[in-house]
Amino acid sequence: MSEDLRLLAIEAARRGAAVCMQHWGERVPIATKATAGDVVTAVDTAAEQTVREILLAARPDDGVLGEELAEQLGTGPVQWVVDPLDGTTNYVRRLPFFGTSVAARSRVDGSWLAGAVCAPALGTTWSAAKGLGARLDSGNGEVSLPLPLMESSVRLLGTGLSYDPGHRRRQLRDLGAVMTEYTDMRRFGAAALDLCLLAQGSLDAFIEDDLAVHDWAAGALIAEEAGATVSRAEDGGVSARRR
Secondary structure: OHHHHHHHHHHHHHHHHHHHHHHOOOOOOEEEOOOOOOEEEHHHHHHHHHHHHHHHHHOOOOEEEEOOOOOEOOOOOEEEEEEEEEOHHHHHOOOOOOEEEEEEEEOOOOOEEEEEEEEHHHOEEEEEEOOOEEEEEOOOOEEEOOOOOOOOOOOEEEEOOOOOHHHHHHHHHHHHHHHHHOOEEEOOOOHHHHHHHHHOOOOOEEEEOOOOHHHHHHHHHHHHHOOOEEEEEOOOEEEEEOO
């Protein structure tokens, strides 16, 4: 079943990402959420609606938990967790690091079953199914993750910062201690993509402590299936390290 869910997650993520690309660069309506800098656009909602239509057309009894629309509880064995536009700030500033994230988890035991992240401006889709590994498709067919990269002394940490000013100050204060194991850091502004970059071996670790489950749902499974050690906290964030 996990492989079927992976394929459905890919289809839904790509369809949602296509909505994002259709409007990229347009002057779409933008609103600020509870904290300055945390923005949402009309495209977020439109992409999530498209993702839900794909998922529920294939599996009408499943539940869907998304970032923008009301939760659909469902009666089926699977709950889908959707971030229709991860990296909205990047999106509105014309930075290409954004994507649609779709993940499936069991309503029976809470285990993560499948996930896909499509970054349309990068032409890339990452995906995974539980116990079947992680894959990357950049338009020339799927390859297994992690990728065979050049050997070097480089060790890169990926991270993100909170919109809350007080929380952000604490993160910056603690960053020096976290960086002792790494030679440099990267901040791409989309946790789902960060975790996928870790899965492919481009990052050595990713740590962020102010996220919601939809931010990391698919990316964490993809990283895990690529061999990373992943620690999830549904009320806070995620950490992942290559072994």
